[in-house]
Amino acid sequence: MYLEHLTTFVNLVETLNFSKTAVNLNISQSSISQAIASIEKQLGVTLFYRSRKAVSLTPAGQEFYDRVKPWLNEYNKAVQHVQQVQNAQKMNLTIGYSGTPYEHTVVPELVRAFCQEHPQINVFLENYAHQELKGHLTHGNCDVIFTMPDIIAGMDNLAYHSLLIGYYCLIVPSEVKLGPPPISLEELSKNRLIFLDHRWCPPTQDQLQKEICRNNHSLDLAYVNNIATARAMVKARLGWGIWANFVSDPNDLDLKKLPLSTKIVPDYGVAILKQGSPQAARQFVSWLEKTGLPG
Known part of the structure; x- marks a missing residue:
């Protein structure tokens, strides 16, 4: 299975539009059809429902996307990380958030300020629902997540840092x-x-x-x-x-x-792994605790 085909599949899932994916990836719509057909043939499943007016995911397609997207993200980060290690340039930090209106406004501002103070850290962002974020943090797919203590209750491997007591x-x-x-x-x-x-x-x-x-x-x-x-x-x-x-x-x-x-x-803050959390994640948490969050 070619990496380019998986990239095409992921993009089509996120656009559900052959024309948009063709523009995004700078390829023809026929190339998209061939890539999807190749994956479906190898897997032996149908990934998309197709009609003249719309494209939608099958249950098998949704399951494949949920498993391939994190892997593809990790692959792309691994490539960049190896290139940076070669040049001894930067540490990587992946920050996860659930995409609330507050986070869409505040997280970019926080990350921009953090990167200005820590240019040696290369930051990635990922946006998933709460349950997926917990899994990504636990499995090392991301390094720190914005969350609430009741969301991660019972997860003894995670350390929670409160940043904001709200109402x-x-x-x-x-x-x-x-x-x-x-x-x-x-x-x-x-x-x-x-x-x-x-x-x-x-x-x-x-x-x-x-x-x-x-x-x-x-x-x-x-x-x-x-x-x-x-x-x-x-x-x-x-x-x-x-x-x-x-x-x-x-x-x-x-x-x-x-x-x-x-x-x-309600309480709002960040969580990291208690053991094995990367230095960049610990630096980010310390910086947040010092800087604070807009109320």
Whole structure:
């Protein structure tokens, strides 16, 4: 199986568009079809559903992508690492994050500042859901992850470093008028609420959502499986969101955060391996603890 074919497969999964992949990789659409056909023949499975209007992944295609993408990332990093070792230039550091609006805004700024102070460290970023990030950290595919202590609870091989103690809040459009915060949980029945699916959200948020349900006999609820969708629905005026203050984009003036009246307190920070964590990861954590995070 050729590396170029795997690269083509991964790109097509991420675009689901032959034309975009052709532009991204500077190859013809027929070359893409040949690469996918070659992989499918060798594996003996169908990777994509194809029609004249759309391309989508089969279950086998999704499974293959989930396993190939981290490997391909590691291969590319290994190539660069070997080249750098040859020239004795830099240490590598891979930082994982789940892609909250806060992280999309703050992480690039933090990494840029860190790299300015530590030019000898070559930084990579990866964006995955919480469960995948934990696995990547445990298996050495990344070196440090932004997370919460309840997400990694029970993982004795990980060391957690708290950076920000936050609060859970009601997320509403800026024009919404409610009483002075903190907002009581009983007030949340006034409008449709957007909850995160318990399989995706942090355990403390799942706990809070259950508490809200106990305090309200009648709720209009919508469940979504990621924070980006929840935020989009609030911005579309389709309901009110519930999440920690450090999940929101600090520069988003279209939405406002109203603290909720609850004893559940969220914590945000980073995790690294207790044993075998690379020097660059330890340096990054020390730098974060010294620098702090925007609140």
